[in-house]
Amino acid sequence: MARSDTRFREAYNQILDYCGTLPPSAAMPSETRLAELAGVSRTIIRRCLARMEEEELLAWSGREKLLLRAPRASDRIDVQKQAGGTGDLEQRFLDWVLRFDVPAGTPLSVAELSRNFGVPQHELKEFLAGLSRFGLVSRRPQGGWMLLGFTRDFAIELSDFRCVLELNAVARVAEAPVDHPVWAALAALREAHLRLQREIETDFHEFSKLDERFHQAISSVVKNRFTAEFQKVISLIFHYHYMWDKTEEKARNAAAIGEHLAIIDALEARDAEAAQEAAKRHLRTSKTTLLSSLRHHELA
Amino acid sequence: MARSDTRFREAYNQILDYCGTLPPSAAMPSETRLAELAGVSRTIIRRCLARMEEEELLAWSGREKLLLRAPRASDRIDVQKQAGGTGDLEQRFLDWVLRFDVPAGTPLSVAELSRNFGVPQHELKEFLAGLSRFGLVSRRPQGGWMLLGFTRDFAIELSDFRCVLELNAVARVAEAPVDHPVWAALAALREAHLRLQREIETDFHEFSKLDERFHQAISSVVKNRFTAEFQKVISLIFHYHYMWDKTEEKARNAAAIGEHLAIIDALEARDAEAAQEAAKRHLRTSKTTLLSSLRHHELA
DNA sequence: TTTATGTTTCAAATAATAAAAAACAGCATG
DNA sequence: CATGCTGTTTTTTATTATTTGAAACATAAA
Numbered sequence: 001m002a003r004s005d006t007r008f009r010e011a012y013n014q015i016l017d018y019c020g021t022l023p024p025s026a027a028m029p030s031e032t033r034l035a036e037l038a039g040v041s042r043t044i045i046r047r048c049l050a051r052m053e054e055e056e057l058l059a060w061s062g063r064e065k066l067l068l069r070a071p072r073a074s075d076r077i078d079v080q081k082q083a084g085g086t087g088d089l090e091q092r093f094l095d096w097v098l099r100f101d102v103p104a105g106t107p108l109s110v111a112e113l114s115r116n117f118g119v120p121q122h123e124l125k126e127f128l129a130g131l132s133r134f135g136l137v138s139r140r141p142q143g144g145w146m147l148l149g150f151t152r153d154f155a156i157e158l159s160d161f162r163c164v165l166e167l168n169a170v171a172r173v174a175e176a177p178v179d180h181p182v183w184a185a186l187a188a189l190r191e192a193h194l195r196l197q198r199e200i201e202t203d204f205h206e207f208s209k210l211d212e213r214f215h216q217a218i219s220s221v222v223k224n225r226f227t228a229e230f231q232k233v234i235s236l237i238f239h240y241h242y243m244w245d246k247t248e249e250k251a252r253n254a255a256a257i258g259e260h261l262a263i264i265d266a267l268e269a270r271d272a273e274a275a276q277e278a279a280k281r282h283l284r285t286s287k288t289t290l291l292s293s294l295r296h297h298e299l300a
Numbered sequence: 301m302a303r304s305d306t307r308f309r310e311a312y313n314q315i316l317d318y319c320g321t322l323p324p325s326a327a328m329p330s331e332t333r334l335a336e337l338a339g340v341s342r343t344i345i346r347r348c349l350a351r352m353e354e355e356e357l358l359a360w361s362g363r364e365k366l367l368l369r370a371p372r373a374s375d376r377i378d379v380q381k382q383a384g385g386t387g388d389l390e391q392r393f394l395d396w397v398l399r400f401d402v403p404a405g406t407p408l409s410v411a412e413l414s415r416n417f418g419v420p421q422h423e424l425k426e427f428l429a430g431l432s433r434f435g436l437v438s439r440r441p442q443g444g445w446m447l448l449g450f451t452r453d454f455a456i457e458l459s460d461f462r463c464v465l466e467l468n469a470v471a472r473v474a475e476a477p478v479d480h481p482v483w484a485a486l487a488a489l490r491e492a493h494l495r496l497q498r499e500i501e502t503d504f505h506e507f508s509k510l511d512e513r514f515h516q517a518i519s520s521v522v523k524n525r526f527t528a529e530f531q532k533v534i535s536l537i538f539h540y541h542y543m544w545d546k547t548e549e550k551a552r553n554a555a556a557i558g559e560h561l562a563i564i565d566a567l568e569a570r571d572a573e574a575a576q577e578a579a580k581r582h583l584r585t586s587k588t589t590l591l592s593s594l595r596h597h598e599l600a
Numbered sequence: 601t602t603t604a605t606g607t608t609t610c611a612a613a614t615a616a617t618a619a620a621a622a623a624c625a626g627c628a629t630g
Numbered sequence: 631c632a633t634g635c636t637g638t639t640t641t642t643t644a645t646t647a648t649t650t651g652a653a654a655c656a657t658a659a660a
Contacts, residue, residue, distance in 0.1 A: 005650065030603080041652045043651055043652065046605095063605065111642050112641095120614070121614090127429070130433045224457045226457060228435075303644040304645080331636070332636095340620085342622090347620095363628080421645095422644080444652090
């Protein structure tokens with residue numbers, strides 16, 4: 001069979017709700033009007049009206065549409081929207097890859113993923129096609145897909161690319177006008193960093209979240225559709241790896257806090273040169289951390 | 301009906317070719333072995349063998365597979381691979397968009413594109429899903445797709461992003477070792493530029509190709525899967541716009557040749573600083589050209 | 601002349617299906 | 631008895647067919 005009639009069901013209930021607001025035995029507006037109200041095509045509206053006539057809610061003849069009685073709750077048709085949700089598929093997919101440390105070269109079965117994520121197959125295919133643009137997956141010659149990341153090369157290229165994007169972002173921040181919201185964000189981040197620095201002995205694992213917030217704030221200054229997509233993926237990957245590599249986590253995080261503060265200092269002093277240097281230092285550290293976390297995983 | 305049996309047909313011919321190399325009435329290798337040879341699953345091999353038996357090419361019983369006679373050309377089955385080719389869909393699609401100046405906001409019908417490009421619908425869907433990652437198209441709320449580029453914002457963001465990537469590439473070139481192939485390429489490009497500079501009065505429209513070659517050479521130094529994808533799209537777009545904006549084309553191209561030569565000079569002198577400056581100047585010019593070409597198109 | 605409805609056409613979403621791949625199990629042969 | 635091969639079954643993927651929904655067109659009422 002064919003596509004689901006969810007659209008019809010939702011529209012029907014919506015129309016019923018609208019009828020509830022009308023006085024009894026009122027004339028209903030035109031099909032075009034109703035279609036606009038429900039944000040749906042006239043075809044659907046006509047199906048709704050037909051059903052209302054069947055249910056004896058409506059006397060319909062030509063352009064005479066008289067409401068016979070107020071709709072009851074029992075008149076509604078239930079629309080079971082399938083769980084899982086197709087919205088944050090990207091998040092969930094990367095989460096799965098990173099959390100279970102799915103190795104590079106793993107064949108990805110669309111059918112299996114479709115079951116696990118509760119998403120129709122064709123959506124998964126489109127999704128994978130999108131990821132292949134980022135070089136995360138690729139089509140196999142004998143059909144199907146295969147996971148490419150996380151090799152060492154991948155991590156290096158990802159870090160380098162991130163570096164290019166972020167150094168640019170830092171440069172943009174340095175030349176942002178005083179009333180730009182980024183300055184407020186940076187001031188707040190400075191406080192948060194200082195607070196965490198004081199409590200580093202106990203709360204050091206809080207850093208991962210702070211790191212994400214920090215880089216997010218810097219990147220948000222660059223309004224660019226091309227970078228935006230990448231930032232999502234990049235931040236997710238670094239976020240996870242920060243959380244997992246437990247070797248000397250406390251010392252690492254303490255050092256990173258210092259590096260962040262150095263960047264903020266330089267930016268607030270509008271010293272673009274110093275900010276670049278500080279950012280470079282921090283990104284170099286990040287890259288090393290990412291690579292070493294990969295090594296540990298490989299040994300495990 | 302279902303998928304094409306191209307895979308079977310190609311494998312069959314391949315097996316026939318292989319049989320040609322065997323002595324007459326030889327025993328054929330195991331199914332697994334043949335499957336490896338043809339790069340195909342055992343299921344296909346068994347279909348091939350079954351057909352060969354039907355054609356009285358083979359006496360097949362259990363694991364006894366005796367070749368009865370050498371295969372002739374007439375035994376092959378022809379495999380008509382549909383024209384059009386799904387390979388350079390990206391090239392053809394962008395070509396279409398740019399050549400016919402398809403305006404931003406145009407609804408894209410998968411069915412129609414599928415017919416025009418001679419590519420199955422589902423492939424087009426995957427393709428569009430990939431492009432949406434670059435912000436070139438997006439899904440419409442009521443279903444279907446819509447073209448986003450070419451607005452002014454798009455051109456600005458594209459130029460800025462290109463600038464970030466290329467400045468990085470220039471920096472990488474400046475620190476490349478002396479035996480890196482890029483130096484030979486640059487030397488050749490210098491000659492080509494000088495030659496065109498001499499013949500600028502007549503051959504100025506040759507510049508577009510040269511420009512593409514130049515940026516390609518610079519970018520190729522950065523080995524990064526993330527940038528590689530973008531470069532393809534970016535270069536195509538700039539390439540076309542260069543070709544179309546006919547206003548003062550000769551003067552513009554002459555100036556660009558000078559800018560290119562300045563970049564090559566600075567690079568060959570290993571002066572990273574000067575190279576950055578020269579590149580910045582050139583990219584600024586490019587951006588202006590792209591924007592003005594858009595304005596002209598809008599007026600037209 | 602405008603606006604609404606009746607009718608038709610076309611495209612997009614999704615189920616169904618044939619083809620291919622992979623997994624499984626039993627058997628023969630050294 | 632263990633290895634490798636074939637017969638069979640199960641999954642999975644690529645592709646078509648079908649159905650719902652959107653939109654274009656035509657016609658009639660106000």
